[in-house]
Amino acid sequence: QIPKTKSQIRSIRVIRSISNFIEMVFYLKYRPQKVSELDSEEVREKLSSVLSSKRTIPHAFLFTGPKGLGKTSAARILAKAINCTNRKPGEIEPCNKCLQCKSIATGANLDVLELDGASNRGIDEIRDLREKIRLSPVSAFKKVYIIDEVHMLTSEAFNALLKTLEEPPSHASFILCTTEAHKVPPTIVSRCFQINFPQAKLAELTRSLRR
Numbered sequence: 001q002i003p004k005t006k007s008q009i010r011s012i013r014v015i016r017s018i019s020n021f022i023e024m025v026f027y028l029k030y031r032p033q034k035v036s037e038l039d040s041e042e043v044r045e046k047l048s049s050v051l052s053s054k055r056t057i058p059h060a061f062l063f064t065g066p067k068g069l070g071k072t073s074a075a076r077i078l079a080k081a082i083n084c085t086n087r088k089p090g091e092i093e094p095c096n097k098c099l100q101c102k103s104i105a106t107g108a109n110l111d112v113l114e115l116d117g118a119s120n121r122g123i124d125e126i127r128d129l130r131e132k133i134r135l136s137p138v139s140a141f142k143k144v145y146i147i148d149e150v151h152m153l154t155s156e157a158f159n160a161l162l163k164t165l166e167e168p169p170s171h172a173s174f175i176l177c178t179t180e181a182h183k184v185p186p187t188i189v190s191r192c193f194q195i196n197f198p199q200a201k202l203a204e205l206t207r208s209l210r211r
Contacts, residue, residue, distance in 0.1 A: 117178075181196075
């Protein structure tokens with residue numbers, strides 16, 4: 001039934017606002033904070049393989065897959081693992097207790113920057129990023145740039161980003177996330193360690209719900 005009075009409309013808006021707030025609270029409360037808490041077994045295994053290796057962690061990652069599968073959550077976990085002051089070589093999980101882990105989790109870390117590709121899609125924004133990335137980290141081991149919806153960048157912006165990926169500063173890492181991998185130029189893809197985020201299986205969802 002469609003509401004007809006202003007009072008009914010206001011009541012519905014209030015209910016929707018409360019519902020959205022509750023959803024946000026639950027989302028933040030249960031957002032994965034460790035590799036082991038991610039839904040996809042495939043993603044967990046690939047990240048674990050990278051982090052447990054004695055080799056240098058790749059300077060650029062590309063996370064691909066539909067919306068809502070944990071790409072940004074995984075990016076933050078990876079940023080924590082890279083900068084965790086208590087994590088020893090070969091260990092997978094960030095401690096989630098040191099200053100770096102806590103500040104990254106709350107979005108307050110000055111060296112971990114999240115950019116929206118749709119809002120920062122031009123060459124000027126990427127040029128600005130290239131200038132700032134030359135500066136050393138404020139307090140972390142590495143600067144980590146998380147670029148969401150990277151496929152939204154213009155061709156010129158991709159070309160500028162490519163130059164940075166080809167010769168990255170030793171103190172910088174990139175995590176590119178996209179829901180449309182086919183729109184990311186092959187030159188960018190070839191310089192990233194790609195992890196695909198598939199739809200969660202029933203067993204994986206059950207595991208997450210139990211957690």
